[in-house]
Amino acid sequence: MPDATFHLTLFGAIALHAPSGKDITPRLRKSRALLAYLAMNGGRRIERCALEQLLWPDRAPRQARDSLKQALSDIRRAFGATAPGPLRTKGGAVHLALAHLAVDALRDPPAGAPQFLEGFDAGAQAFAAWIEQQRRALGDACPGKGTLRQIDTAWRNTPRQFTIEVAAPSTDSSAAGGRDHAAISGLIVMVQDGLRRGLDQTGFFAPLTPNTAACRTAPPDLRLTAHAFAAGPDIMLSLAATRLDQGTPVWSWLETMSLPIRDASGIYMLIAQAIEQLCDAVWQANRKSPFAPCKAPALAALNAIRLISRLTPENIAAAEVALNDAMDGTAVPSLYAWRAYLTAYQLEKRCGAQLDDLRDTALHYSAHAIELDSHNPLTRALVAHVYGFVLKDRDRAQELLSPVRGLVGQNAMLADTVSLAHFYAGRYDEAGAHAQLAGKLGRWNPMQYAFTTVQSASQLMLGQYDAAIRSGKRALAQHPPGIGFQYEPTLRTLAAAYSLSGRKVEGRAALDVLERQTGTDTHEMMKDLPDTLFPNPDVFRKVRDGIQGLRL
CATH class of the missing domain: 3.40.50.10070 (TolB, N-terminal domain)
Structure with missing residues (x-):
């Protein structure tokens, strides 16, 4: 019986061969990069938003979406008329079915094998970082250190926390x-x-x-x-x-x-x-010398939260990769909740995926997290945030928070979610108080700037413009150092507060930083933000009025 398996070579130059032996390697460089990434994810479903940010981080959302579609079509053409082909895109997410695809990098590396993706450059920083990560992992699997299969078996049979x-x-x-x-x-x-x-x-x-x-x-x-x-x-x-x-x-x-x-x-x-x-x-x-390979999922999850806090599209995409790695083969509820929570930051970035797809992803991971453990206050806090902000289901968010509100003084993320629930409902005094509590509980939390931003926005809505400016400036000081990127809600709130307090020059300076960072005209962008980034229409109008005042 002839070999009915496709063969993908990733050691050295990328090459895809049909069962007949014919070279069918995709012609586009980004298509080859996408093929390699999907193959090394072992059949796991990857959201399109993450793929767009991994390979096309510098493109506008629509362009990135179109580029991904073109790369997927290129790969699909390479596999030809095989039905069903190894490439699967049903439901929005993308993965490779490996039943009829042999990948050399997923087997024991041959003696004298060239480097993984040797000399390959996809022109994207996040993808380059992923290549280095894979090279380190494959280096640990060279002869004398145990095969990939042995490492994988130990990984799956050992506690990963x-x-x-x-x-x-x-x-x-x-x-x-x-x-x-x-x-x-x-x-x-x-x-x-x-x-x-x-x-x-x-x-x-x-x-x-x-x-x-x-x-x-x-x-x-x-x-x-x-x-x-x-x-x-x-x-x-x-x-x-x-x-x-x-x-x-x-x-x-x-x-x-x-x-x-x-x-x-x-x-x-x-x-x-x-x-x-x-x-x-x-x-x-x-992070540089973990206890054992089996502890990598816990470290990946810890790393993912730090990546989320660093705000750039590349870090958001890398956080998704890290959380997927952490969840692979484990059923820790809070990890699924963190994966759902990540969609709020992806929505903030509007990562190029259709909003409906993003909300489907949020709903999937939220439901799975609650199904695994509905008693964990952190899980409930993260999932309630997703329902309140991403899915716009305030009643469900309140229902999730109700049993754990008494624990709000014990968990920074819970205090933050409760503060946002008050904020969305227009209870700005309570929102500010809980945001301040979240900041105290999370003094070493990498997302402390987000807590302080809610406090600043609450003060803005109460007409306490000088206090909102002080809180906004404190939030900027709490950003992770060296990322060259600032939380966009902080900048919008600061610009509006400066404007409404009559400090137009400082307001324009904050707005300039925001527009250089996003590459968009904020006045134009505000026209379609209410349904996504401003769950409270009163807040939208206040911020819009403040920013429009900077044009005069």
Whole structure:
């Protein structure tokens, strides 16, 4: 029986051969890049928005959409009359069915094989970064380091979160000079339990209780300890995380607290901030040398959130790739919720995909996240944001938030979603207060600038223009350094606040930055924004009036 399999070569120059042996490599460079990317994703469905931003980030949405269609047609022509062909585009997303497509880079690399996509340049920065990522991964799979198949088996059979033992609390016997030790121990137990719950909700960590069967069977990656000791009239609370395989410290924190504690909100805020810091510390410590390949999904998810916060179309597209990698083969609810949440940023960028396709994607991942775990406050917060902003279903958003509103002081993303719910409903005092709470809870959250922007916009709507300007400028200072890109809602809010306060020169300067960044005329663009970026029509009119005032 003749070979009915297509053969795709990615080591060296890209080449596609028909079952007959005929060279049928697509003629367009971007088509070849797209073919390679889809092949290395192992049959996983990729949204068109991500593909457009991966390969055509510098083109207008309609042009990028047309370019992707042309590349898909080029690939489809290459496969010929095969029915159904390996290229599948049903439902908007795109993938390659690998049943009849053999890809050399998905098998053991042959001895002396050339470099993956050697000398290939698609003319897109994000795609170049992806090539380097693939080369590193394939380099780890060379002879003597284990085959790709062995690595994949270990990956799929090993927990992909960081396991963390939350150790029993301890106190100094002389803590606070003989104060009530029961109160001190209760404080530490509260912190310990809060850390365990919060870490579990992130999706990046799997907390373990010491001396359990799970700890004895497979030693955890990290140990988290809490300790209290006297600091004059106060109590000093010490938290520390250590790598158990090396015994090296990963993160530590000291916090001074006064007894008696009459308001637990301060403890919850401390726990939220500690988790934010720990996530960042684990990412920084392991992004270049992770514990093991099987932990890559947790690192990919941590990386994705940082990529989202960096705002550029390339980073948004890369965040989608990272989240898809993190979700591959795992069912952590918060990861699906983060993937749904990403669509809000894709909508902000209007990434070239049709809005209906983007909303279908948001609905798919939101429903899957809630189906997996409807009790996780972080999952509910992220999905409620998607329903409120992307899907414009305010009733469903309120329904999702209702059971967890009592936890709003414990989670920055929940506080942010509640602030937006108030903002959409025109309750600007409540919106500003919850945005301020989100900023305090998320002091180390990479998206803190978004929380502060909601505070600025709320002040704008209340006519507090000077306060809105101060908050807007603080939001700009909270942007990740070195990205050369600024959050567009911050710039729009600032421009309107400057205008309405009579500071036209500064308002035009903010507007100039916005228009250089987007490459569009904001006055013209505002004509079709209400249905997408301004869920509250009153906010749209206020911002539009402020920006129009800069023309006079």
